[in-house]
Amino acid sequence: MRPTIVWFRRDLRLSDNLALAEAASLGKPVIALYVYDTNEEAHMGGASQWWLHHSLKALAKSLQEKGLQLVLRRGDPLTIITQLQQETNASHILWGRLYSAYERQLGEKLKKHFSDSDIITSSFNNSLLFEPWTVLKDNEPYKVFTPWWKKAISGEIDFKYTKAPSSIKPYKNIASDTLNEWQLISPHWGHKFDDQWTPGEQGGKKRFNFFLHHLIENYAKDRDLFAKDGTSKLSPHLHFGEISPRYCWQRVYDAGYSLKNKGAESFLRELGWREYSYYLLYHFPTLPTENWRDIYNNMPWSQSKADLKAWQTGQTGIPLIDAAMRALWATGWMHNRLRMGVGSFLTKNLGHHWKKGLAWFDDTLVDADEASNAAGWQWIAGSGADAAPYFRIFNPTSQSEKFDPEGTYIKQWVPELQHVPAAYIHAPWEHAEKLKSYGVELGKDYPHPLVDLKRSRQEALDRYAEFVKKA
């Protein structure tokens, strides 16, 4: 019997995987394929590659339990899928729907390639709640989150997720690479995440259950407190498709919550922000590379390599910024509010182009996501889809005082300051003399601030205002 090829991409799971469910329902032997895309994934950052390695390992294991082999191939996806189809005479090629310009192109090419044959190619929505083309205003995409969100959730919401297929007919053994030969894990620092995360569908569900039972109730407040484990931390699981947003949504409702609960609403809204990033990427395919608002196209940006390095390594002399950047390097993850904070600092106070920040996040985040990363950086740089544009500039000192009042988070990641009292820790440069009695000499034990916050803020406002005026 002719087999079905299921091409896994960012849907590395068995349940709520519509492509896999469809394959199982056809009753034909199934080939589970993962292609390491050398056009694209070779540029993935080390943290994401680490995650991908473990996620594939977990997927292979889950498939194994169903008697299926995960076929690993490396190269250009279209070439590989075409070859595999010829090798096996497959009758169906099914995959999770793709939303970036490159991915959509892959899907279209694949469909076109087989359009004159009897081979059925079909894509499924495995990663979003809403299809981006279904939520429009006067046939145009929404340009601001809140009206889009209101519209999106105003319709009928039926996010039932599908259970993992109970039985899938396996196809006979076919040649596969081994995961180890792909060498996704850097020998130098690749194991630093081993004890911090559990990639894979089971790890994602476990974290979700923890979130649902312990965190969702107070999520609206706790998610901003940096020292607390108050966020869902589901971003890498969602990015690699180890759990789906539909699954999250339905489980929240099954547990008796809804958009009417504060914590649940806040969480579902965050799923909404992820969703809106994909929405923007779909409607504006150049989002990762071009200013969404083009009025800033000719703005001059800082070329200071030293400033960029200080930001990347957490040596700016602004405790909250340094804590966040060091935490990112050590854990592969950062709070959303801190992503906004360090992004605001880099693009506004230091005057660096958002692409510099985006590139660093791509390199270091375990959840590095083309849609969320691009939408987020453009949003904070003021060139993105936002009702309030350039003048949204975060003050790291007041953010620190508001959301880490005791300085616990700062002390965790900036141990130089561990004996400094809360009153001085948020803006140590204002208390240089007093710090000495707590073992900190500025410029020696901890850097002087890279910039004056007030002045660099004003300079950013002036810089941006000039280009708004010109437009």
Next chain:
DNA sequence: TGGCTATTTAT
């Protein structure tokens, strides 16, 4: 999903 500052309002 900001912040600053002047102004008004509640004690």
Next chain:
DNA sequence: TAAATAGCC
């Protein structure tokens, strides 16, 4: 006189 609000960037 502190807290809430408005208007601006």
